Amino acid sequence: MSSVEEFRTEVRGWLRTHLTGEFAALKGRGGPGREHEAFAERLAWERHMAAHGWTCIGWPPEHGGRGASIGQQIAFHEEYALADAPARVNHIGEQLLGPTLIDHGTEEQKARFLPPIRAVQELWCQGYSEPGAGSDLAAVRTRAALHDGEWVIDGQKTWTSLAHEAQWCFVLARTEAGSRRHAGLSYLLVPLDGPGVEIRPIVQLTGTSEFNEVFFDGARTHASHVVGAPGDGWAVAMATLGYERGVSTLGQQVGFRRELEALAALATANGALADPLLSDRLARAWTGLEAMRALALLPATPPSLAKLYWARWHRDLGELAMDVRGAASLLAAGAHGEAYDLDDWQRLFLFSRADTLYAGSDEIQRTIVAERVLGLPKEVRA
The missing domain is CATH 2.40.110.10 (Butyryl-CoA Dehydrogenase, subunit A, domain 2)
Incomplete structure (x- = not known):
């Protein structure tokens, strides 16, 4: 098996070669709050990835994967984000259900459902x-x-x-x-x-x-x-939620870094960086992002703690983006002729309000950390 850096070089080279031509226009498309963007084209792109062996890379080879190590999977997600490749359409099948079936499914279920997931033929x-x-x-x-x-x-x-x-x-x-x-x-x-x-x-x-x-x-x-x-569905459902907070979150953090860098550039261009309060918040966002990465790389970090951290950080970034833009952030200008047309910063602000709710609300994550990590008495439930 190749080293992590060799694998990273292979991923980078393939993306540079293939994210071109008809697929070049997909760069940066899709993602939270923007899943409607070029969905059919992104589906075609992901099927192209499957044809070249770049889907389900962490699955065992006997199930159609590449058996990539954790380090290699992290490298893949980081390079994918750095290439500004389009948001994936098959995440739920590949990252959630696939591993669940591999660990808990019958041989018949694996034979029926895993190949169409890997080929991106069933979502x-x-x-x-x-x-x-x-x-x-x-x-x-x-x-x-x-x-x-x-x-x-x-x-x-x-x-x-x-x-x-x-x-x-x-x-x-x-x-x-x-x-x-x-x-x-x-x-x-x-x-x-x-x-x-x-x-x-x-x-x-x-x-x-x-x-x-x-x-x-x-x-x-x-x-x-x-x-x-x-x-026994509860145990299986909890296993699926564990896979949901896997190595793909490292690629998510690359996306967060790109957002923060773009926001810092905007603050420099429009003069907002001269405001000491906004400058301080940008600096705090940067140190927070570095802490987030360190937390994610610690093998003992509870998934609930990581979710709490990144959800609040990203929500705060959305609020900071509105303050950096100032009064212009309040207007949906309709740049493309629509009556309600949001720019990227407005979309970030609105969608990130949900970050502390979906995939387990902050309140639930705190309860999990209190009871299962800190060993505090369990909440009394009816």
Whole structure:
């Protein structure tokens, strides 16, 4: 196996060679609050990556991956971000469901679902949150029961990222009548193109709709499409959340650095850097980013602590961007003719308001750190 630096050089060279021609215009496209940008073209780009062996690089070779080490995966995500390559469309399948199936799925499930994920032929979304069961995931009420060799599913999921583009959803549902909290849940793989499934996009503050409500009204999936044993869905769901905070977050930090550098350049150009308060906040943002990277590289860092740190840092960066821009930040000028047309800084500010909520709210992360890391008494729950 090549060294990390050799692997980094290979990644850099491939991106330099292939992120050209028809794909050159995709640089910087997509990402949080901008998932609507050039989605079909980004899908084609990712299938191009798959054809050259650059998807699922951390998966074991027997499942179509390259068996890349943690160091190599970090190098890949960093180089991908440095190349300003477009935001990935297959993150949920590749980074969340794929590792879950590799560790917890049956051989039949691996053979059926892993190859289309690696080839970017089937896209996935995550069916966890519900009205009244977002941060408190154990309160899910979506239910499923076996009938004639199929799971029949009824319920509602919300904040389901990219459900309108996905073909499949992994769904946490209550499969044991009368069960409460973590017991009696199952982790089901559900097709979204069958009867009994309705997807309604949710319009966000940014004016875009990458989140959705998903309604299941007698939706069906095969009895074999349960990961782990029926009733053991909580453990499988928690494993998936662990993969969600993996090495790809190092690439995310490269994106944060690019945002901060661009903001510092803007502050220099428009004179905002002369304001000692704004100058101090920019300096604090820079030292905060360095601390974030150091925290992420420590193997013992609890995922909840890392999530708390980067979410608040990025939200604060969005607020700082508005202050650097001054009064102009309050106007959606409609530069492209639309009545509500945001620039990159306005979109950053609005979408980063959600950073402290999605993937586990700050309040939930603090409770996890208090109980599981610091060993404090558990919160009293009804």
